[in-house]
Structure formats: structure tokens, C-alpha cells
Amino acid sequence: GAVVSQHPSWVICKSGTSVKIECRSLDFQATTMFWYRQFPKQSLMLMATSNEGSKATYEQGVEKDKFLINHASLTLSTLTVTSAHPEDSSFYICSGRDSLIETQYFGPGTRLLVL
Amino acid sequence: AQSVTQLDSQVPVFEEAPVELRCNYSSSVSVYLFWYVQYPNQGLQLLLKYLSGSTLVESINGFEAEFNKSQTSFHLRKPSVHISDTAEYFCAVSAPGGYQKVTFGTGTKLQVIP
Secondary structure, eight states: OOOEEEEOSEEEEOTTOOEEEEEEESSSOOSEEEEEEEOTTSOEEEEEEEETTSOOEEOTTOOTTTEEEEEEETTEEEEEEOSOOGGGOEEEEEEEEETTTTEEEEOOOEEEEEO | OOEEEOOOSEEEEETTSOEEEOOEEEOSSOOEEEEEEEOTTSOEEEEEEEOSSOSEEEOTTSOEEEEETTTTEEEEEESSOOGGGOEEEEEEEEOSSTTOOOEEOOOEEEEEEO
């Protein structure tokens, strides 16, 4: 199947700092990318949908000023957690949609720990 | 809007025994259905999908799922499980086309007992 990479795979930061997570589709063009958050032993919660070249669409309850999403190309989307706090600690997973075969492929996830 | 129900949060099964993980969905439009597997501390991997055509779909590692429109189900089965199948399994649904997002079930933890 298609490959989606995420970088970094895990990050520890101090409260108040900003963290950027990159999501890349390596062998297909992803006009749409999705960002999810997963808490321990829970399912994925969709945070936002990002379409290449346009503003992201955020799910209800997700602060767009805190979770900045940029989808500048067909193979790269970034999520920046601004002024991170301990409650932002989570597992963040991105996915890219291969529109040719109507399937989402997921990255390996980024584990964020805010101290 | 679509929704997915995975009634079983955990399914313990002995190695080499058969297993069925249940998934039911609701939707007012036609659907695409997916099963994803998540190993500990990893992202999701696509296991198999139904988009159209044959209602029985198979994965390369022996899993299969059958789309049953009348029962709105997409149960995942394997005739003989292996220790390495221990993981979390998520059923998901989306509507065809466009920028449709995928809606996930709450997941089923398959625990294979040696």
C-alpha cells in the first residue's frame, strides 16, 4: 500500500513552546490530508481536514489557532501545536487520501509529551 | 452522516482458533468500508477495504470481511489466528467521492492467547 511518513516520531517539549509535526505522502499525491488525535485506549478523533492550497476545516471543539495546519503541497502537510500545554500530550496521526482509489493511508504517528 | 459501531471492545481468542470481529454501520448514502489494524505504539495500517463489486474482500494475511448491506455489517473474520495478530482493529466508513472524511469505530482489541 501507499506510504505516509511523519516526523518526528516522538517529541518531548516544555510547556509554552510550539511543536511542528510533518506529514508526507511518499508515493502518491494527497489532495486531502487529515489530522487525528488518539488518547490511550481510545479511537481516533478527527481534528481537521486539510485540502492542498486552502484553509483547513476544523472539527467542532478543535481550536484552529492552537493547532495550525498548513497543506502547502500535494505531498506535505504540517501540524503546529502552538504554546503547548501538558493536556496537549497525545498521539497525533496524519493520513493522506489517495483520491484515485478512494483510500486513506495513515502515518506512523507522533507521540507528543509536554512537560 | 455515517457512524460505526464495534460492540466488542476486547476479544480474547486462543492461537489457531477462528475469530470474528463485529462491525455495524449506519449511513443514509452508499458507503465505503475499511478495516485498519494498529499495533502498539504505531499508526494505522489498512487491512482491507470494500468500495464496490464483490462483497467478500480479503487481506494478504488471511483476514476477510463481507459487506452485508441488508444487515449493515462488515464483520472481520480469520479462520485461524496467530500470536502476531494481537492488535487493535478499527472498522471505518466513508461516503464515496470528494473530500469525505472517514468515521472510525471505537476499536476492538484482539488478544491472541498462546
